[in-house]
Amino acid sequence: MCTYTTEKIDIAGSGKGSEGWFALSDATVYFDHPVHAMAEHTLNIDFRNPAKGPSARVAVELTAESARALVGAIEAALAAVPTLVG
Amino acid sequence: MSEALTARTITITGHGGDQIEAYLAVPDDGAASRGSVVVIHHMPGYDSSTKEIVRKFAANGYAALMPNLYYREAPGASPDDAAATVRANGGVPDDRLVGDVAGAAEQLRALGGSNGKVGVIGYCSGGRQSFLAACSLQLDAAVDCYGAFVVKPVPDGVPLAFKPIVGMARDLSCPLLGLFGADDKMPAPDETAELSAVLDGLGKQHEFHTYDGAGHAFFSVDRVAYRPEAANDGWQKIWHFYGRYLAR
Numbered sequence: 623m624c625t626y627t628t629e630k631i632d633i634a635g636s637g638k639g640s641e642g643w644f645a646l647s648d649a650t651v652y653f654d655h656p657v658h659a660m661a662e663h664t665l666n667i668d669f670r671n672p673a674k675g676p677s678a679r680v681a682v683e684l685t686a687e688s689a690r691a692l693v694g695a696i697e698a699a700l701a702a703v704p705t706l707v708g
Numbered sequence: 709m710s711e712a713l714t715a716r717t718i719t720i721t722g723h724g725g726d727q728i729e730a731y732l733a734v735p736d737d738g739a740a741s742r743g744s745v746v747v748i749h750h751m752p753g754y755d756s757s758t759k760e761i762v763r764k765f766a767a768n769g770y771a772a773l774m775p776n777l778y779y780r781e782a783p784g785a786s787p788d789d790a791a792a793t794v795r796a797n798g799g800v801p802d803d804r805l806v807g808d809v810a811g812a813a814e815q816l817r818a819l820g821g822s823n824g825k826v827g828v829i830g831y832c833s834g835g836r837q838s839f840l841a842a843c844s845l846q847l848d849a850a851v852d853c854y855g856a857f858v859v860k861p862v863p864d865g866v867p868l869a870f871k872p873i874v875g876m877a878r879d880l881s882c883p884l885l886g887l888f889g890a891d892d893k894m895p896a897p898d899e900t901a902e903l904s905a906v907l908d909g910l911g912k913q914h915e916f917h918t919y920d921g922a923g924h925a926f927f928s929v930d931r932v933a934y935r936p937e938a939a940n941d942g943w944q945k946i947w948h949f950y951g952r953y954l955a956r
Binding site for chain 2: 627652656679
């Protein structure tokens with residue numbers, strides 16, 4: 623199916639795209655057909671800066687299992703340094 | 709049929725007089741009279757696999773033209789970057805889609821060798837847009853390949869501007885061919901059955917096929933969703949349908 627479901631959040635940080643590093647302003651997260659990954663559906667994340675144009679984008683397409691593992695890894699990494707975040 | 713063709717990128721006048729990019733393929737068969745098809749790309753955009761579909765129509769005797777629906781937001785961007793931008797913006801507005809298809813149809817009718825008949829075909833979000841165009845414009849045949857949100861609303865929390873358009877069915881200007889997957893959830897078989905019932909009630913000519921073992925995007929040869937049995941049969945249905953309503 624084409625789920626169309628899209629979560630969009632504001633973010634701060636930087637990403638490295640096809641033309642080097644750029645500041646990020648938002649991220650969209652959706653579970654849908656991938657462009658490149660060989661899976662029926664993937665958890666897709668676009669790290670973007672629309673003000674810099676459509677090509678200011680870092681994209682990943684992860685299997686659902688990989689995405690859940692990534693969430694866990696991010697939570698673990700942040701939990702290990704509680705005094706430095708938040 | 710020689711399957712010889714010429715394909716190129718052109719500029720057409722779309723909605724609001726905007727100059728937008730489009731991909732044109734025309735048979736090199738010397739035919740004095742031929743039908744034409746406007747191809748509406750899927751939500752992943754104006755990509756190489758959909759350009760291949762445009763060429764496939766030309767190889768089979770039809771002039772075909774695909775407007776880049778994302779050109780305004782992302783001129784010159786790669787198709788996946790353009791699609792990401794438009795997705796984040798909520799999709800293509802319906803009125804703009806109709807204007808772009810109208811511009812493409814006008815361009816096709818003006819081509820040498822046109823018999824004046826123009827069909828439309830769309831995939832994924834383009835399936836809904838094909839129905840929308842056929843209810844908004846005077847066309848000769850329409851094909852809806854697994855278009856969702858024709859009958860049912862977009863689920864809560866989905867930031868797309870698409871609204872149900874089944875209420876436009878009374879204005880359907882031409883026969884409609886629907887090709888769907890039994891395993892698809894958007895549109896699910898109950899949604900396409902509901903659309904069929906509405907069209908029955910209005911006396912609108914239509915032909916729907918729902919393929920077992922196929923889900924969304926079963927025509928996409930470069931994706932794991934590809935289902936060759938359904939796609940091959942679907943193409944046969946398309947050739948028969950367009951042969952009846954466009955070619956003569």
